[in-house]
Amino acid sequence: MKAFVRVVDLGSFARAAEDLRVTPSALSKLVSRLEDRLGVRLLTRTTRRLALTSEGSLFLERAREVLELIDLAEADVSSSRAKPKGFLRVNSSTGFARQTLLHAVPEFLRRYPEVSVDLTLTDRLIDPVAEQVDVVIRGSPTSGSDMVVRQLAEGRRLICAAPSYLARAGTPRSAAELSDHNCIPLSGQSAPTTWPLASEDGVVRFLPSGNFSCDNVGMLFDLAVEGHGIVRLADFVVVQAVREGRLIEILADINRSDSISLWALMPKGRFRSPRVQAFLDFMEGWLGANRE
Structure with missing residues (x-):
């Protein structure tokens, strides 16, 4: 399941194999076994690209939920010093990403080399649950009852x-x-x-x-x-x-x-993840240090 999700996220068997530290052929066999067990094709493979089938899209959504629950279970029973690792999905407005995250994220990755970040940029408000985003950074704290909100910084x-x-x-x-x-x-x-x-x-x-x-x-x-x-x-x-x-x-x-504020919005089930907490703590400290 993890292999399938990483192939989709990275768009290729070769890149996913490198990320998971297995060979491309071994990764391909894992996904093929999954398809055989389910009895459906999850991915359409061509020489140029991968595409999800309708069954693959449905399975991807459920697979993310299962993997997230596993991460949360591990986070709940691990010590507070658990090492942050894994895939972190962050969504930000274009302006903030280009002028701030451009400098902050590489430093975060140097500090936490076992975390990888997928950064998406949209100026519209998004539903982080529907779009499978761990952290949304915005200038407005607006959220639903299923969201956790944390202030990252105050500014002007x-x-x-x-x-x-x-x-x-x-x-x-x-x-x-x-x-x-x-x-x-x-x-x-x-x-x-x-x-x-x-x-x-x-x-x-x-x-x-x-x-x-x-x-x-x-x-x-x-x-x-x-x-x-x-x-x-x-x-x-x-x-x-x-x-x-x-x-x-x-x-x-x-x-x-x-005074204006910068906020992080997270689905309730994800804010306890060590990689999410590490990113929030890092951004709060980075923003404070680099805006003085």
Whole structure:
């Protein structure tokens, strides 16, 4: 069962065999024996790709559940010092993954070499149970009753622009001056996104506008780094670029960003897994250390 799941996850017998430390022929025989015992074909094999049959899709879902229960049983009876190992599925928004997990996950894997990570990127909310994800990282704690939620970090939103943009267009010092700049807003929200800025009349809600808008945080980040305008994004996303000088924080004295949080959402049956706990502890520590 484990062999079958790893073949599907990695998309090839060769890669799965290497991961499981068996030969490809031995792995192929394991899957063939499973198919013989079930009396159905689980995988359609061609020279170029593997595809699940309808029976294979159904069996894959049940197999994951069984293997997860085995992991949980082992975690429950093992000591708290059990060594994290196995396959960890993490889902994140595009912007956070590209600017933060890009640096954090390799360090996590160096610390826990017996864990392998499958990272999926979606900006939409997903059902981690239906999509077989261990940890979902989002800026919202929204979850159902079958979810466990853990706060990973608190942060704020920064107003930033690239040095090239500021050299070309100048650096705004007030909300009034900001109106003359190309501000790139996050589109696709239920209500227009505004930027709270301090002024002589109190806090004003500045409505950003320019020649571009986008509903993807990762794309907003790229547009800013390339010098196309000014953005307001979570420090979880931009802090590395600010530290490296690719972006410069502006209007820090009048930016009135509310505190924002980063959350991990997990199905109830998975948060006790040593590899999940190790990842959560690592991310909490990494975010704290790398955003100071």
